[in-house]
Amino acid sequence: MLARWITPFNFRNIAIKATLFLITSSFLTGYSTASPVEDTAKLRQLAQLAEYIGVDYSAAVDMGQVVNAGEYQEMVEFSDLLVNRSVSKQGVLKGNKAIANQALKLQQAIQNKGNVSDIQKLSADLRDSLLKLMPQLSFPQQLLPETEVNTLFQENCSACHGISGQGNGPLAAQLEPQPTDFTNKERASNRSILGLFDAITNGIDETAMPSFAQMAEQQRWSLAFYAGKLAFLSSQKPTGEDLTLSLQEMINHNPAQLIAKAPSESNLAVEWLRANPERLFVEQQNPLAITRKQLKLAFEENRKENYSEAANLAVSAYLDGFELVENSLEAHDTELRKSMEANMMNLRQLLSHSQKSDELDEAMTTILHQLDEAERLLDGSVLSGGTLFTASLIILLREGLEALLVVIALMTVLVKTERKDALKYVHLGWISALIAGGATWVAAQSLITISGANREVMEGVAALLAALVLLYVGIWMHSKTHADHWQAYIQKHINANLKAGTLWGLAALAFIAVYREVFETVLFYEALLTQAVTTQYFQVAGGFMLGTALLFILAWLLIRYSVKLPISKFFASTTYLLLALSFVLMGKAVIALQEAAVIGISPLSVHFEFGWIGVKSTWQGLSAQALILFVFILFILQSKIRQKSQQK
Numbered sequence: 001m002l003a004r005w006i007t008p009f010n011f012r013n014i015a016i017k018a019t020l021f022l023i024t025s026s027f028l029t030g031y032s033t034a035s036p037v038e039d040t041a042k043l044r045q046l047a048q049l050a051e052y053i054g055v056d057y058s059a060a061v062d063m064g065q066v067v068n069a070g071e072y073q074e075m076v077e078f079s080d081l082l083v084n085r086s087v088s089k090q091g092v093l094k095g096n097k098a099i100a101n102q103a104l105k106l107q108q109a110i111q112n113k114g115n116v117s118d119i120q121k122l123s124a125d126l127r128d129s130l131l132k133l134m135p136q137l138s139f140p141q142q143l144l145p146e147t148e149v150n151t152l153f154q155e156n157c158s159a160c161h162g163i164s165g166q167g168n169g170p171l172a173a174q175l176e177p178q179p180t181d182f183t184n185k186e187r188a189s190n191r192s193i194l195g196l197f198d199a200i201t202n203g204i205d206e207t208a209m210p211s212f213a214q215m216a217e218q219q220r221w222s223l224a225f226y227a228g229k230l231a232f233l234s235s236q237k238p239t240g241e242d243l244t245l246s247l248q249e250m251i252n253h254n255p256a257q258l259i260a261k262a263p264s265e266s267n268l269a270v271e272w273l274r275a276n277p278e279r280l281f282v283e284q285q286n287p288l289a290i291t292r293k294q295l296k297l298a299f300e301e302n303r304k305e306n307y308s309e310a311a312n313l314a315v316s317a318y319l320d321g322f323e324l325v326e327n328s329l330e331a332h333d334t335e336l337r338k339s340m341e342a343n344m345m346n347l348r349q350l351l352s353h354s355q356k357s358d359e360l361d362e363a364m365t366t367i368l369h370q371l372d373e374a375e376r377l378l379d380g381s382v383l384s385g386g387t388l389f390t391a392s393l394i395i396l397l398r399e400g401l402e403a404l405l406v407v408i409a410l411m412t413v414l415v416k417t418e419r420k421d422a423l424k425y426v427h428l429g430w431i432s433a434l435i436a437g438g439a440t441w442v443a444a445q446s447l448i449t450i451s452g453a454n455r456e457v458m459e460g461v462a463a464l465l466a467a468l469v470l471l472y473v474g475i476w477m478h479s480k481t482h483a484d485h486w487q488a489y490i491q492k493h494i495n496a497n498l499k500a501g502t503l504w505g506l507a508a509l510a511f512i513a514v515y516r517e518v519f520e521t522v523l524f525y526e527a528l529l530t531q532a533v534t535t536q537y538f539q540v541a542g543g544f545m546l547g548t549a550l551l552f553i554l555a556w557l558l559i560r561y562s563v564k565l566p567i568s569k570f571f572a573s574t575t576y577l578l579l580a581l582s583f584v585l586m587g588k589a590v591i592a593l594q595e596a597a598v599i600g601i602s603p604l605s606v607h608f609e610f611g612w613i614g615v616k617s618t619w620q621g622l623s624a625q626a627l628i629l630f631v632f633i634l635f636i637l638q639s640k641i642r643q644k645s646q647q648k
Contacts, residue, residue, distance in 0.1 A: 040134050042092040044198055046085060047130040049078050051195040051254075052204070053106070054123035055187055056177075058116045066113065071177065074206070079107040082126070096133075102126040120190055124257055131252060139247060140221040142281055149222045152215075157223070160208065165230040175208045188231035188274075192254040197224035225277045232275035238268040245273055246293065247280040288375050291321030292368065295347070299364055302351045311352035318344050319595060325378065331391050332377040340370045342607055345594075349601065388536055392525070392543025399521040400551050402584065403430070406513035408558045410506055422506070429510025436511075437518030464589035468582075580613075583628050587614025590621040 053075055060071035082103040089095035106122040143149070154163065160179040162168040167181035182188065200220045203211035212220060232255075249258065250273060258270045273279060294317035301310035322344060329337045347367055350360045410426050525540070591614065593599045602619040609616050615625070 039092045043130055043134050045202065046082060046093075047127045048195055048198045048202070049082055050106075050123045050127040050130065051190075051192060053078050053110070054120045054127075055190045055195075057110070057119045057123075058186070061113050061116070061119075064113045064115075074177075075110050079103070079110045083107050093133075099126070099129055099133075102129060120256070124190075124254070128253075128257075139251060140218055140281075142218075143225055143277065144218060144222040149226045152219060152223055153226055156212065157227075161227075165227060171208075177207060179208070182227045182230040185231040188228065189256045189259075190254050191228065192257075193224050193228045193251045195254070196227050197221060197251075200224055229275045229277065232271045235271040235275045236268065237272050237276075245270065245280075246297075250274070250277065250280055287321045287324040288371055288378070289321075291317045292371055293317075294321060295364070295367060298351050299360075302360065307352050311348060314344070314348040314351045315595070318348070323595075325374070327391050327395055328378060329374055331394075336370065336373060336377070338609060340367070340374065341609075343367050343370065345601055345603070386539070388539040389543040392540045393547045394543075395521060395525060396544055396547030397550060399517040400547065401554075403433075403514040403517040404551055404555055405558075407510055408555060410510060412559065414506075425504065425507040426510045429507035430514040432507075433511045433514035433518055436515055437522055464586070464593075579628075579632050583625055584614040586628050587616070587621050587625050590614075590618075590624050591616055594618065594620065 056071060057075055060066065060068050060075050066072045083100070085091050086093045086096060086100040086103040093099055102122070102125060106119070106126055109119055109122055144152075153165070157165075158169055159171050160167075160169045160175065161182060162172070162179075165182035167179045167184075169179065172179050180187065197220055199209060200212050200215075200223055202213070203209050212223075215223075245258065253261075255270050255274055259267050294313050298310045298313035298317065301307075301313060318341075322340065326337055326341070329340075343363065343366055347360075347363045350363055407426060407430050411423060414420065414422050414426065525544075590599065594601050599620055604617040604619065604622075607617050615621070
């Protein structure tokens with residue numbers, strides 16, 4: 001059946017689609033479909049309007065009476081704009097009925113001069129709905145130093161907002177409306193960091209607030225956090241309380257929303273984190289802290305019977321946290337790493353169900369205890385020089401070997417077919433993959449946040465495509481094992497088939513095989529460097545350089561000796577090499593998609609794991625790999641039957 005879809009070496013359609021998927025999915029950050037940049041900007045503006053209403057309505061209406069006609073007129077205009085944009089079927093919302101109903105309710109409440117608390121709730125709900133339509137936002141990796149941010153504020157903001165942010169700058173008296181008083185706790189409680197960031201970036205229409213889009217993104221985020229903390233500087237750190245709020249929550253939601261969603265004893269935690277955002281960025285850099293936080297949030301959602309959200313948080317705990325330190329933990333304690341991985345998968349299954357609470361409590365306790373042990377072993381995220389060197393070497397060899405074997409197989413096929421002129425297409429594929437991997441890493445650092453789930457989906461789909469293509473190529477090559485068959489094929493087909501279109505297909509296959517491994521390698525090295533001090537970077541670089549040298553040596557040996565093999569032996573050996581690669585990649589594809597919760601996990605009664613060949617003790621993974629073997633064996637049997645009939 002596969003042969004109906006793919007002609008020999010004619011991977012153009014599949015490869016091009018796969019390439020496009022890889023490039024686009026690497027920039028997806030939390031949703032399966034991403035809006036265009038301009039649409040996202042429009043949604044952000046609407047969300048900003050909704051928040052602005054919630055913040056400023058109290059200055060327009062009090063006890064059902066208009067106290068500031070200008071402010072009230074502005075509220076009316078903004079609510080009308082939200083309604084018009086949401087009702088229209090041509091705009092970015094395309095007549096979204098749920099959003100339209102929320103906007104209409106807000107508009108009606110403003111026209112009726114409703115209570116401040118009601119308006120704030122309606123505007124907050126509308127804003128949350130708008131945020132859910134957007135791709136996950138780009139968050140800063142780190143804030144600027146306090147002194148630098150204060151200088152930025154004094155140079156760009158103090159003329160209107162005052163030296164201390166009280167809205168009493170030298171120009172304030174001339175402005176209408178008056179500049180925001182950032183020290184006003186009531187207003188600040190209804191203002192999100194994202195709202196402040198958007199105001200700094202875009203400015204506010206019909207006010208004196210200009211756009212500061214010319215500033216670097218990190219500067220704008222730092223100013224937003226600075227302005228957002230001024231009303232909470234007197235907050236005291238809560239004692240004996242686990243601060244579980246994430247950076248995303250603190251950015252997207254205002255303190256009033258966070259306090260409403262959290263237990264009353266968390267009020268102090270919300271205000272203290274708003275005043276001390278540095279804590280959020282410290283924890284953001286610690287994968288095990290992320291794991292612990294996400295698991296506790298998942299546990300809470302399970303108790304609230306939000307089972308789907310609990311399962312998603314459990315997936316995030318593994319992919320956005322634990323997976324990033326697996327290599328480092330492996331160097332310390334292999335058995336602990338394997339046990340934690342299995343226990344976290346089991347915990348995910350338990351969190352997605354309504355029953356088995358006793359099992360869940362026990363599993364949660366076990367995982368938290370293991371996290372403590374892992375943190376102790378990793379010793380504050382700083383590893384020994386020898387451990388860093390070994391981990392660096394293993395990462396590169398493990399991730400680079402699969403890509404190398406695929407590329408070498410393609411190159412030797414072209415050499416054997418006397419098409420050395422086509423080697424440039426394979427080179428173009430793997431070189432482009434290296435560049436794309438580097439670009440993705442830069443984008444992940446400065447532009448977007450690539451979620452663990454999207455990363456695994458990308459890797460899983462890439463591995464699945466590569467496995468299917470390699471299986472077909474292996475079957476095709478086996479059919480040319482006999483020299484007479486090969487010579488006949490060359491004379492009849494090779495020059496006709498290896499045209500520009502199919503050669504670009506080879507380039508795409510090389511791209512897929514290499515990009516997947518490069519992306520994963522960059523991810524693991526980034527995590528490894530966070531666990532090293534500056535003086536240990538040499539050990540990491542040493543492991544990388546040794547791994548690179550070993551891969552070059554291996555590549556030279558493979559090319560030299562595979563080219564010298566007789567055509568029949570070359571095709572026979574390469575066939576089984578490609579089969580092995582297809583087998584491994586299929587296993588890894590299933591594992592990645594399971595980790596991303598795209599497909600289910602049905603574990604066997606006996607746990608085992610052979611990471612190098614993609615074997616794990618789940619029915620889904622073993623079944624997929626068995627199917628690869630079955631298809632290949634079936635072809636072999638058919639081939640032998642055909643040969644016997646021809647001999648007769």
